[in-house]
Amino acid sequence: MAYQITKDQKKAIKETIKSIEHDYKTKVREAEKKCNSLREEADKVAERERAAIKAKKEKADKEAKDEYQKTKSEASEIHIQLVMDLVRNVILDIQSKNLEQRGHLSRTCSTSSASSSSCCNGSSSASKEDAEIKEWVEYATDRLEGHMPRAQVRQRLLEEVASGALIRQHQAQQEAMRKTDELQRQLDELRLLQTQLQQQQQQQQQAPNYQNGQATLVGMAMVEDSAPPAYVSAVGSTEIDVGDYGKTGSKK
Numbered sequence: 001m002a003y004q005i006t007k008d009q010k011k012a013i014k015e016t017i018k019s020i021e022h023d024y025k026t027k028v029r030e031a032e033k034k035c036n037s038l039r040e041e042a043d044k045v046a047e048r049e050r051a052a053i054k055a056k057k058e059k060a061d062k063e064a065k066d067e068y069q070k071t072k073s074e075a076s077e078i079h080i081q082l083v084m085d086l087v088r089n090v091i092l093d094i095q096s097k098n099l100e101q102r103g104h105l106s107r108t109c110s111t112s113s114a115s116s117s118s119c120c121n122g123s124s125s126a127s128k129e130d131a132e133i134k135e136w137v138e139y140a141t142d143r144l145e146g147h148m149p150r151a152q153v154r155q156r157l158l159e160e161v162a163s164g165a166l167i168r169q170h171q172a173q174q175e176a177m178r179k180t181d182e183l184q185r186q187l188d189e190l191r192l193l194q195t196q197l198q199q200q201q202q203q204q205q206q207a208p209n210y211q212n213g214q215a216t217l218v219g220m221a222m223v224e225d226s227a228p229p230a231y232v233s234a235v236g237s238t239e240i241d242v243g244d245y246g247k248t249g250s251k252k
Contacts, residue, residue, distance in 0.1 A: 076147050087140040088160040091133050092168060098129045 005013075141153045148156075 083143050084160050087136050088164050091161050092164050
């Protein structure tokens, strides 16, 4: 007779298999949940890292842009100032030289020998000066148009020229004061030397008179020392009475 599994055994085996399957499914679900949890955590970490990287990148971009703008602004201002300084100095030189020429023409025209044609050159030189200055202003405007509007360039250049003129005037005044002080110092030294020379001349003129006077005094002293003995009484001498002459004979 063949071996047969009893009904209870079959039931127990099936229950065991179901239990095994349940454990399997439970472990799979737990593993899936854990995996999902880890994935979510990894996503969060990645998101934080991406945010940090993004913030770091944005910070680096901002710093780079700020540095670029700062460097560009500094370079632009240097460019503007250098062009302004050069053109300003050119204009000031033109004005100063023409001013000297006009002063020379004014002095020339004030003399009777000046011709009318030479006196008319003053107005023409002023017109040439205005044209040349305008040319330089327009040149600076063209060169700096990329940094600021043309009207602003003209206005700033005119301000630079006015300021430079005041500075040059102040420097000229300081130089004139320095030269005046130097001339005054030299004049004081000359006056002191002149006074010393006058004193030396007076001393030299007084020296012969003093020597002549000394010689006269010495001569008078020599005359007094050579007087005859009869006019000089001996020190400690006594007078002899006439009656005493009889007593002076030799005794016998």
